[in-house]
Every structure is written in structure tokens, then in C-alpha cells.
Amino acid sequence: MDKVKVEGVKEQLKGVADFTVGKLTGKEDLELKGQVEITNGSNKKDLADFKDNINKGAVDPDNPSND
Template sequence: MNRGQKEGIKEQIKGWTDTAIGAVTGSEERKVKGDVEITNGANQKDYGDQKDNIDKGVEDPGEPTNQ
């Protein structure tokens, strides 16, 4: 697992936490912040997946799912 994947997962966890806290407290701002963090984390992880695929020599490294 490379740094991009780790950072992406970490950002997604922050997002899930913020979304849950926002839902419990009724804070729309916190829920939206969490949604943004989830999306940013997923994008970061996909980028890390693509770099990992390139290192593995996958023919289509643009496919973010690791093979």
C-alpha cells in the first residue's frame, strides 16, 4: 500500500466520522464537510491505486481497482 492509498483511506475515515457527528448533532455544515472529505479521500486512494497499478505493470493503469 503506497502513501496515496493510505492518505486517501485516512481522509475517508475522517469524512465518515464528520458525517456521523453531523448527523447526530444536526449540523448540516459538518455533514457536508464529511461528504467532501469522503470524496477527496476516494480520489486520493484512486490516484494511489493507479500509481500502484503502474508499478505492477498493469496494462490499463487508469483502472483504479487493484488487480
């Protein structure tokens, strides 16, 4: 895995933790922060996958099933 993909997964996990803590404690701001981190992490991971597919010469780089 490349560095950007790892950062994306880390951000997603941090977002899940923040979202869960916010949900359990009733802190809407922390819950929303977690949702944003999940989305940002997912976008970073998707971008890394897209770039990886381009480097592999995939016909449809936006399709995650390309090998």
C-alpha cells in the same frame, strides 16, 4: 500500502466520522464537510491505486482488478 493511499483512507474515515456527527447533531456544515472529506480521501486512494497499477505495468491501469 504507500503513504498517499494511507492518507486517503485516513481522510475517508475522518469524513465518515464528521458526516455521522453532523447527521446526528443536525449540523449541515459538518455533514457536508464529511462528504467532501470522504470524496477527497477516495480520490487520493484511487490515484495511489492507479499509480501502483502503472508501476506494475498493467495493461489497463484504471481497472482496479489488475494484479
